[in-house]
């Protein structure tokens with residue numbers, strides 16, 4: 001990437017969101033108490049919580065705040081992981097897993113609270129998040145989730161088939177898992193709003209400054225960019241699924257432990273008010289139980305924002321448009337003609353067990369990845385916990401289930417094949433329906 005020009009994806013969010021703050025490039029040799037690499041939700045939330053504790057913090061961002069997954073996603077604020085539920089998380093991580101589950105439970109509420117406290121204009125709607133069940137067999141997923149999440153005090157309910165069709169305005173689903181604390185947001189506006197907030201609290205953000213490397217020199221971490229360097233007592237690597245996408249050699253142990261999978265997003269034309277009232281009238285965010293996920297939410301202009309993944313060569317955007325038009329018309333025949341005004345994509349970091357990976361990378365150095373498409377909400381309290389960690393909180397007080405990085409064998413080769421999993425999901429999805 002050229003260090004001066006930042007190309008934004010042609011996304012709905014980039015089209016409707018006021019520009020972010022002007023941030024300088026990193027030049028010369030600078031210092032901070034904590035250096036954060038990556039200006040997405042994780043890096044920004046870490047900086048926010050550090051500034052609230054009066055800690056000097058500087059973010060080094062390759063492009064601009066929100067340029068990565070944070071400004072490209074569907075904006076669904078979902079206080080769960082994509083698949084593992086509380087018992088699986090605790091079975092894997094013990095007491096740290098219990099703290100992580102509690103963090104996840106409160107993550108959507110935390111996000112909306114920060115948006116309100118700092119008056120961030122990000123078109124947020126805390127209308128709840130629903131996971132409808134696409135085949136009779138998969139009602140077990142909703143039942144299990146309701147059982148496990150109610151046990152830890154989450155505001156969840158099981159929806160019957162009738163309740164689900166009333167909530168979604170469609171007969172396509174068989175029941176659902178309902179969490180009242182979720183919702184949706186304009187994610188790029190959130191990222192830019194967080195950036196403005198951390199700057200106003202005294203943090204520094206260096207943009208258009210890809211970190212080329214970081215290393216330990218004496219008792220400090222030194223992050224080097226093309227035109228400068230910055231050292232810190234502590235370091236947070238918040239590059240997530242983009243860890244190996246801009247500078248391959250930055251942090252290979254993190255870049256090779258996830259599969260970055262391209263997820264496509266599309267926004268329809270604004271729906272007429274009459275039609276909108278019949279499709280998800282309560283404006284909840286929705287992602288269902290298909291392995292090849294069906295998901296949608298409204299933006300503030302009544303566009304349905306949806307998407308999917310696509311395999312094989314050829315014009316991916318056009319092929320996906322055809323698939324999604326057919327899908328939307330099947331789910332909601334009343335929608336009529338569908339056109340897509342915006343199409344864009346971004347990388348989701350997938351792990352085989354759908355659990356995130358959180359690491360101590362050295363003395364006072366931390367990093368994570370593996371959002372599996374579910375971390376708009378999670379990254380906000382995760383940043384708080386990372387801020388606590390760099391301030392020296394003991395592990396027992398952190399909701400961070402640390403593991404050692406483990407690379408996926410033959411990562412490069414597997415990456416080329418990762419999308420083939422979509423065929424497996426399609427087969428499984430179809431088989432259960434039948």
Ligand SMILES: Cc1cc2nc3c(=O)[nH]c(=O)nc-3n(C[C@H](O)[C@H](O)[C@H](O)COP(=O)(O)OP(=O)(O)OC[C@H]3O[C@@H](n4cnc5c(N)ncnc54)[C@H](O)[C@@H]3O)c2cc1C
Pocket residue numbers: 037038039040041042043060061062063064065066067068069070071072073074075076077078209210211212238239240241242243245246247250263264265345346347348371372373374375376377379
């Ligand atoms: C298309 C898509 C749809 C999604 N939908 C949802 C959803 O609806 N709900 C949900 O919960 N989750 C969703 N997600 C996941 C969610 O967007 C991410 O989990 C979240 O944004 C991760 O934030 P982050 O700050 O950790 O990473 P990012 O936002 O990716 O930030 C990483 C930053 O690091 C920077 N960077 C990379 N390399 C360097 C370097 N060498 N030097 C300096 N900076 C560097 C990048 O430019 C980037 O800005 C989706 C993700 C995608 C891609």
